[in-house]
Amino acid sequence: MTALNAVADLTVEDEVAIVTINSPPVNALSRDVREGLMLGVEKAEADATVKATVIVCAGRTFIAGADITEFGKPHAAPYLPDVLDRIENAKKPVVAALHGTALGGGFEVALTAHYRIAVPSAKCGLPEIKLGLIPGAGGTQRLPRLVGVETALEVILSGTPFSARDAKQWGVVDALAEEGKLAEGAVAFAKSLIAARAPLKKVRDRDEKLAAARGKPEIFEAIRQAHAKKFRGFEAWEKAILSVKNAVDLPFDEGVERERAMFMALLGSTQSKAQRHVFFAERAAAKIADIGPDTPTKPIARVGVIGAGTMGGGIAMNFLNAGIPVTIVETSKEALDRGVSIIQRNYxxxxxxxxxxxxEVEARMGRLSLTLDFRALAEADLVIEAVYESMDLKKLIFEKLDGVAKPGAILASNTSYLNVDAIAAATKRPEDVLGMHFFSPANVMRLLEIVRGEKTSKTVLATVAALAPKIGKVGVTVGVCYGFVGNRMLAERQREAGKLILEGATPAQVDRVLTDFGLPMGPFAMSDLAGLDIGWSAETSKGESIRDILCEEGRRGQKTGAGFYDYDEQRNAKPSAHVETIIRAFAAAKGIAQRDITDAEILERLIYPMINEGAKILEEGKAQRASDIDVVWIMGYGWPVYRGGPMFYADTVGLNTVLDKLKEFQAKFGDDFRPAALLEKLAAAGGSFSKA
Incomplete structure (x- = not known):
């Protein structure tokens, strides 16, 4: 064995050189890995006894992609395109042996080899689109030459890995090796190539799959139309389509050159920086400052859920999906039947x-138990209360639960706003209590706000934090305050939205400004979808708000065919002249003069107070880091990932810009806009939330 550098070595077995990359944890394409690949191919080329080369990786995976920590930093030779050219232009056959995941640049390395072999469990893919990029090392040029334009763009635009079996069927992989015997299989495959005097099959020279799309622009237009809604606001997807079209229309070298230019332009874009920020932010959110890897956790083998409503049923599905049995408790058989029918229908x-x-549906439903007997929760390791937002009711439930749950069971509330410490105080074991705030629909939305109470034990917190990814959630630990992180900031936006329509903006204008910004819907469409009568009572209504008036008229949202908008039978919305008349009359009665309001003012008044509240949350220690706030808003509220979250967006706009506008609004509209001390401090120092 010859050491090539710190992460690569070379061995020769009969006439086959084996270049092994060993750069834990995922063999990312760092400078050392690139150098190891280059040196390995060169030494194999120089050895007269070697007739073929195998590239294989130690550990759990092939090269899993670029080292994205290098993005935005000065490049160091050898550069990836040069390494790929060296592999592709080798005078002896090069075989890439794939296991684990061959993604992004790692898959592009494999595509430059003359042959590929993989174990059946391996996965390949080009996930760059998820980072606001396109493949930048020939992926958009080589993959369509193997699989055709439509399949290549499906892979590139989805960013989703595909299996080795699909790779074999598509002709991306030439052979499958036995699991656990990849190196042996790859060497045997290389020896068969030597014996057969197999040609050097360069993907770049393939043309037959491209010929089918040549002169047919309608293929690309159909792909654009199919993805337009999904990628609204994103920049990279159109570049990906254009780059694959270049593979069809241009010589290979020119296509690669243009691909690289587009990649580099996107790499420097705000969108890609935002998406890379989110990538790291999601991973950082799992880390809790005072919870180390040695903190003990509790096993969660059975879960109880109190309440079979929309939230309770959705929460239960997360655990059923993960193979964890769930017992749902309700107060009536009708509620249980209704809840289980929704779960069944969803599946x-x-x-x-x-x-x-x-x-699989039957297996998941088979893990579900339904009961009216509260005592059935006695064996649960984790019990989640999911009833409506009433402190009195939640305290009553936790007091009762305290007498039923076994010692050491974790007791969680799915509260959206309420004080978890007050709920915990209803028990004799507040150290076992915390909040688990799921977002609706709970079986779909990825966010889980983990609300750490004053007395929540480290073991309980560590257990739930470790459980979150097992049930498909991104857990973000937050502190106790009204609305926690997400809803506390949302309240700022909702307040200003309500004021803006009284001052002269229409609900449709306010909503459009936010959807143009990239959010899935605005505050008034969201209210109509949820139902204007949530928390509203006809008995106590006093007509003191627009919502009161609309609900009193029976305009309670989509479910009644009218709310802030009018709806047809398919629930398509159109602005309501009647509602605009109500708003104008209400504003006149309150002495509020109406005026034309610009889109820019609407956006600033909706977004900047949220940022300001985020700064206050950080000041108070209710979130660990600014990026956690960004994760909450991206995963829980549909904030556009290409804007990186509200705190990253503030950094993008400039903290002085945000601060100056807040001060301007404070002078005009009052102390709702008073800047947070942290915002003033960071702006004065020329700092940012991301580096605070």
């Missing part, structure tokens, strides 16, 4: 889309 709809088999 059957997923099966109809081909994402589950009916056998």
């Amino acid at each position: 059957e709809n997923t099966a109809k889309k081909g994402r589950l088999t009916m056998a």
Whole structure:
């Protein structure tokens, strides 16, 4: 064995050189890995006894992608395109041996080899689109030459890995090796190539799959139309389509050159920086400052859920999906039947889309137990209360739960706003209590706000934090305050939205400004979807708000066919002249003069107070880091990922810009806009939230 550098070595077995990359944890394409690949191919080339080369990786995966910590930093030779050219232009066959995940630049390395072999469990893919990029080392040029334009763009635009079996069927992989015997299989495959005097099959020279798309621009237009809604606001996807079209229309070298230019331009874009920020922010959110890897956790083998409503049923599905049995407790058989029918229907709809088999649906439903007996929760390791937002009711439930749950069981509330410490105080074990705030629909939305109470034990917090990814959630630890992180900031936006329509903006204008910004819907469309009568009572209504008036008229949202908007039978919305008349009359009665309001003012008044509240949350220690706030808003509220979250967006705009506008609004509209001390401090120092 010859050491090539710190992460690579070379061995020769008979006539086959084996270049092994060993750069834990995922063999990312760092400078050392690039150098190891270059040196390995060069030494194999120079050895007269070697007739073929195998590239294989130690550890759990092939090269899993670029080292994105190097993005934005000065490049160091050898550069990846040069390494790939060296592999592709080798005078002896090069075989890439794939296991684990060959992603991004790692997959592009494999595509420059003359042959590829993989174990069946391996996965390949080009996930750059998720970072606001396109493949930048030939992926958009080589992959369509192997699989055709449509399949290549499906891979590139989805960013989703595909299996080695699909790779074999598509002709991306030439052979499959036995699991656990990849190196042996790759060497045997290389020896068979030597014996057969196999040609050097360069992907760049393939043309037959491109010929089918040549002179057919309608293929690309159809792909654009199919993805337009999904990628609204994103920049990279159109560049990806254009780059694949270049593969069809241009010589290979020119296509690669243009691909690289587009990649580098995107790499410097705000969108890609935002998406890379989110990538790291999601991973950072899992880290809790005072919870080390040695903190003990509790096993969660059975879960109880109190309440079979929309939230309770959705929460239960997360655990059923993860193979954890769930017992749901309700107060009536009707509520149980209604809840289980919704769960069953959700699973059957997923099966109809081909994402589950009916056998899998039955297995998941088989893990569900339903009961009216509260005592059935006695064996649960974790109990989640999911009833409506009433402190009195939640205290009553936790007091009762305290007498039923076994010692050491974790007791959680799915509260959206209420004080977890007050709920915990209803028990004799507040150290076992915390908040688990799921977002609706709970079986779909990825965010889980983990609310750490004053007396929540480290073991309980560590257990739930470790549980979150097992049930498909991104857990963000937050402190106790009204609305926690997400809803506390949302309240700032909702307040200003309500004021803006009284001052002269229409609900449709306010909503459009936010959807143009990239959010899935605005505050008034969201209110109509949720139902204007949530928390509203006809008995106590006094007509003191626009919502009161609309609800008193029976305009309670989509479900009644009218709310802030008018709806047809398909629930398509259109602005309501009647509602605008109500708003104008209400404003006149309150002595509020109406005026034309610009889109820019609407955006600033909706977004900047949220940023300001985020700064206050950080000041108070209710979030660990600014990026956690960004994760909450991206995963829980649909903040556009290409804007990086509200705190990253503030850094993008400039903290002095935000501060100056808040001061301007404070002078005009009052102390709702008073700047947070942290914002003033960072702005004065020329700092940013991301570096605070």
